[in-house]
Amino acid sequence: MTQVRQAAIPRATRAPGAPWRVSLLTHRPAAAEEFYGALFGWEFGPGPGRRARALLDGQEVAGIGQSPPDRQFPAAWTPFFTSPDVDLTAHQVRLYGGTVAVGPLDSAGEGRTVVAADPAGAVFGLGGYAGPSAAPDEDRHGLPVWTELITYETGRVVRFYEAVCGYEQEPGTDGLDRVTLHSAGRPAAALRGAGRAVLRDRGAHWLTHFRVTDVEWALARVSALGGRVREPARDTASGRSATVTDPQGAVFAVLQAPA
Known part of the structure; x- marks a missing residue:
């Protein structure tokens, strides 16, 4: 084993x-x-x-x-x-x-x-797990590296997560409805208000990002394995990312680190 x-x-x-x-x-x-x-x-x-x-x-x-x-x-x-x-x-x-x-x-x-x-x-x-910390510098293909809440608007849910999890918030500076939540001074998750663009068949949902070494390869692989590309690759401050689904419809994102 x-x-x-x-x-x-x-x-x-x-x-x-x-x-x-x-x-x-x-x-x-x-x-x-x-x-x-x-x-x-x-x-x-x-x-x-x-x-x-x-x-x-x-x-x-x-x-x-x-x-x-x-x-x-x-x-x-x-x-x-x-x-x-x-x-x-x-x-x-x-x-x-x-x-x-x-x-x-x-x-x-x-x-x-x-x-x-x-x-x-x-x-x-x-x-309530209280085990040892995970290694902070690990960043390999296949690791979950980030999670983002896609919701209608961030105002109400920010207050909810602050109260429930004790987060501090850092509003976005690009004029969009985006907030980063911090735990013990470190980024823990992000919230993005998408209004009516929230996927109708899913509603508000958390989107897990997995590290890939090559996002274009990953998209081709997803398709070949029976999954689907939901949002094509685009460049972000965190790297090149795309949103996909597996063959059973579970939504996730693949994220290539910036060069």
Whole structure:
């Protein structure tokens, strides 16, 4: 069996609100493993419950779980953020207009977790994991490197995440409705208000970005593996990125570091 090392969320802190892990809920996990293994070079090992661990060089980078067969959940990537007190944070989610969907509950090997939705309906998770920090300088093909909330407008949800996760905000300077959330002085996530351009079939949602060495290669590979290019590659301050879906419809982004 492949030895599993500490989860590889590339951040230097496990402070409240820091990124912890990303998890895919999908209808056909075996097909998802085949797709992401071919795209990112992941291998897979058993995880808690019905979840598999996606591994890169033996290091956990993501989780893949099966949707309940009696529920018509869309395939989706969900980011999890750290919480020093998951039960209290779940109470704050409700208090500030969000919804608790699952938990809080204890999971073997992962501590206490909860899955929730913000006031605009975007789903995210919280975990009380208190293990060692992930290495901040790791930046390899296939690693999750950033997460961004695509929502209708940022004002209300910024206040929600500040209250629930203790974030500080840094408004954008380009005149657009963009905010960067900071945890312990470090960027943790971004919020982008897209108004009516929010995808009609998804609504507000978190978008996980995975590092790729060549974004054009990645887009060709996604298409060849049965996925779809949703938004073509474009240059951003963080590098060249594009939004895609896997064959089961889960939306994610691929991001090539700036030259």
